[in-house]
Amino acid sequence: MVRSFLFRCRDTGMTVQGFADDDALPAEGAVRYEWVRCPACGAGHLVNPDTGSLLVDAREKAQTIGL
Numbered sequence: 001m002v003r004s005f006l007f008r009c010r011d012t013g014m015t016v017q018g019f020a021d022d023d024a025l026p027a028e029g030a031v032r033y034e035w036v037r038c039p040a041c042g043a044g045h046l047v048n049p050d051t052g053s054l055l056v057d058a059r060e061k062a063q064t065i066g067l
């Protein structure tokens with residue numbers, strides 16, 4: 001089943017809608033990212049459909065705290 005989720009485009013700051021296929025659920029506790037073609041900036045983003053956070057943001061956060 002496909003469900004929708006919202007995330008914020010990093011380039012435009014707009015909140016946009018993405019879609020994820022829930023048929024391929026990851027193991028519990030696993031983090032997944034969906035590739036979404038962004039209608040706001042036209043590029044693609046890797047987004048966590050469960051949290052709406054972008055993979056690039058998660059990476060920067062990890063670097064900031066020294067992981």
Ligand SMILES: [Zn+2]
Nearest residue numbers: 009038040041
């Ligand atoms: Zn975008």
